[in-house]
Amino acid sequence: MIVTADVTKNYGSSCVVDGVTLSLPKGGITSIIGPNGAGKSTLLSMVSRLMDMDKGTVTVDGLDVTKTPSDVLARRLSILRQDNHMTARLTVHDLVSFGRYPYSKGRLTVEDKRHIDEAIGYLNLNDLSGRFLDELSGGQRQRAFVAMVLCQDTDYVLLDEPLNNLDMKHAMGMMKLLRRAANELGKTVVLVLHDINFASWYSDYIVAMKNGKVAHEGPAAAIVTPDVLSDVYEMDIKVHEIGGQRVSLYYE
Amino acid sequence: MRWLLLAFVVTLILAVISLFVGVSDVSIGALLSSSAEDRPMQVLLISRIPRTLAIVLSGASMAIAGLVMQMVVRNRFVEPSTAGTTESASLGFLVITLLAPGWPLIGKMGVAAVFAMAGTALFLRILRAVPLRDVMLVPLVGIMLGGIIGAITTFFAYRFGLLASLLAWNMGDFSGIMRGRYELLWIGLACAVVAYIAADRFTVAGMGRDFTTNLGLNYQRVMVLGLVIVSVVSAVVLVSVGSIPFLGLIVPNVVSLMVGDNMRRTVPWVAISGAGFVLACDILGRVIRAPYEIPISVVVGVIGSMVFLYLLLRTRRNAA
Numbered sequence: 052m053i054v055t056a057d058v059t060k061n062y063g064s065s066c067v068v069d070g071v072t073l074s075l076p077k078g079g080i081t082s083i084i085g086p087n088g089a090g091k092s093t094l095l096s097m098v099s100r101l102m103d104m105d106k107g108t109v110t111v112d113g114l115d116v117t118k119t120p121s122d123v124l125a126r127r128l129s130i131l132r133q134d135n136h137m138t139a140r141l142t143v144h145d146l147v148s149f150g151r152y153p154y155s156k157g158r159l160t161v162e163d164k165r166h167i168d169e170a171i172g173y174l175n176l177n178d179l180s181g182r183f184l185d186e187l188s189g190g191q192r193q194r195a196f197v198a199m200v201l202c203q204d205t206d207y208v209l210l211d212e213p214l215n216n217l218d219m220k221h222a223m224g225m226m227k228l229l230r231r232a233a234n235e236l237g238k239t240v241v242l243v244l245h246d247i248n249f250a251s252w253y254s255d256y257i258v259a260m261k262n263g264k265v266a267h268e269g270p271a272a273a274i275v276t277p278d279v280l281s282d283v284y285e286m287d288i289k290v291h292e293i294g295g296q297r298v299s300l301y302y303e
Numbered sequence: 304m305r306w307l308l309l310a311f312v313v314t315l316i317l318a319v320i321s322l323f324v325g326v327s328d329v330s331i332g333a334l335l336s337s338s339a340e341d342r343p344m345q346v347l348l349i350s351r352i353p354r355t356l357a358i359v360l361s362g363a364s365m366a367i368a369g370l371v372m373q374m375v376v377r378n379r380f381v382e383p384s385t386a387g388t389t390e391s392a393s394l395g396f397l398v399i400t401l402l403a404p405g406w407p408l409i410g411k412m413g414v415a416a417v418f419a420m421a422g423t424a425l426f427l428r429i430l431r432a433v434p435l436r437d438v439m440l441v442p443l444v445g446i447m448l449g450g451i452i453g454a455i456t457t458f459f460a461y462r463f464g465l466l467a468s469l470l471a472w473n474m475g476d477f478s479g480i481m482r483g484r485y486e487l488l489w490i491g492l493a494c495a496v497v498a499y500i501a502a503d504r505f506t507v508a509g510m511g512r513d514f515t516t517n518l519g520l521n522y523q524r525v526m527v528l529g530l531v532i533v534s535v536v537s538a539v540v541l542v543s544v545g546s547i548p549f550l551g552l553i554v555p556n557v558v559s560l561m562v563g564d565n566m567r568r569t570v571p572w573v574a575i576s577g578a579g580f581v582l583a584c585d586i587l588g589r590v591i592r593a594p595y596e597i598p599i600s601v602v603v604g605v606i607g608s609m610v611f612l613y614l615l616l617r618t619r620r621n622a623a
Contacts, residue, residue, distance in 0.1 A: 096513075099516075099517070100516065101512075101513045101516050101517070120519075121516060121519040121520070121521060122519030122520070123519070124519065125517065125518055125519025126519070129517055130513070130517045131517070132513045132514075139374070139377075139506065139509040139510055139564040140559055140563040140564040141506070141510075141563060141564055141565055142563060142565070145563070145565045149503075149506070149507060149518060150518075152503065152507065152518045152519070152520070153518055153519040156503075157502075157503035157567070183563055200517075203517075203518075
């Protein structure tokens with residue numbers, strides 16, 4: 052379980068994340084939604100110790116993220132940011148192999164190689180494994196990065212806007228894959244998502260943030276309602292039930 | 304692997320040729336027909352072998368320094384001479400030459416390395432304070448910083464009558480290399496070995512702070528290690544040979560185009576190509592207007608700047 056207590060971050064005089072206290076359940080997919088500037092990515096960065104917090108604590112299965120050695124944490128929790136601006140020319144296989152770094156420190160064992168092959172197979176990257184990242188399309192590259200964090204084999208996988216720059220087909224493919232990873236591999240997946248319909252369709256639990264605070268949280272069915280969404284996004288949002296799934300419409 | 308072996312053999316051949324190029328008659332025949340005390344053998348031992356070793360060591364280590372720098376700065380167009388490192392080392396060398404002229408060379412080299420570290424850290428600080436969107440601006444900032452430090456160095460050298468010495472350090476030249484005057488360069492090779500051992504760390508750091516932290520590595524520590532390697536290599540090469548511009552830039556870039564950026568794989572390539580490239584340039588500089596010599600910094604500078612321009616234009620075209 053990921054527990055945050057009174058987590059706060061200020062940039063100058065503006066408070067980006069304001070005393071967030073949360074318990075994210077273990078297992079399944081949790082999505083963090085909210086308007087731009089709500090503090091979603093900042094919160095995720097602090098949970099994954101990429102960013103220092105000004106106040107509060109975060110624990111992952113009881114381990115304080117600011118005090119636990121970074122390489123120990125790297126075997127529990129992985130994080131993928133949205134901006135993977137690559138200057139390094141690596142092959143897909145090399146990139147995925149680096150997912151084993153927390154275990155192997157660069158000397159790959161047979162066990163590591165098995166994980167690498169599995170992750171590459173899991174994301175259907177077999178044909179691309181020898182290609183350089185800068186020769187891939189945006190969707191393929193995103194898959195390579197997700198393969199790397201899966202290869203890291205952590206209980207918790209945190210992804211900041213994993214659907215960014217993906218078209219509908221690839222976005223759906225990515226969400227299905229995360230669903231599978233949660234179901235089959237027992238991963239706890241935490242996502243920052245902008246598309247509330249993807250969040251609604253694929254998440255078990257949703258956290259809605261607004262102005263640096265948690266506005267609402269609960270099972271997907273409890274959050275994807277006209278009242279809650281209209282409050283979070285400050286606009287009129289209708290929710291329809293189609294085939295047992297909730298779909299929001301907000302185009303006018 | 305087979306190509307790497309080929310590159311190694313080519314570099315080895317160049318090294319052997321380099322031994323037999325020069326004014327004094329040193330050939331296999333002359334060596335065999337004379338005894339160890341005769342002139343050909345003495346020239347070979349005192350001048351030719353040290354020179355060839357100096358070329359190989361400084362070429363390999365400067366190219367590695369450039370590679371490490373490009374990884375930690377995450378920019379393809381930085382190297383010690385486009386980041387203020389070389390100029391800072393030169394300032395350090397001048398300062399210690401003025402303050403303690405009697406120090407042994409290794410002590411002066413140490414001071415130059417400390418200055419190089421400080422100058423490079425300043426460069427990194429500027430980059431952090433002014434986030435630059437354009438990859439070309441990063442080396443430009445470095446060249447400007449180098450210009451400022453260079454101007455300070457020139458001013459003091461002028462005031463203390465050391466302009467001629469300063470010119471000699473800044474102009475890389477192998478013609479003065481003799482036994483006893485190049486051994487510090489082995490430190491550069493040691494740095495290259497460290498870079499190879501830590502290759503994975505640098506590759507990870509090349510993908511950014513967040514990426515590095517995610518894998519449980521301390522980003523700051525990798526940066527500091529990179530900084531130390533780059534500064535020590537720059538200082539060692541500067542005090543032994545003089546500065547060799549562009550070398551650390553073009554060799555890693557060309558290697559990156561061929562075999563990518565996984566440092567575990569590129570370090571041997573960069574080291575061998577760096578040595579081979581400088582050997583070739585040095586042979587060229589020695590034969591082009593024999594019996595006179597063109598300093599290595601001029602030959603590498605001319606060829607290097609052309610390759611640099613090509614790489615710049617190529618990136619522009621790809622970006623468009």
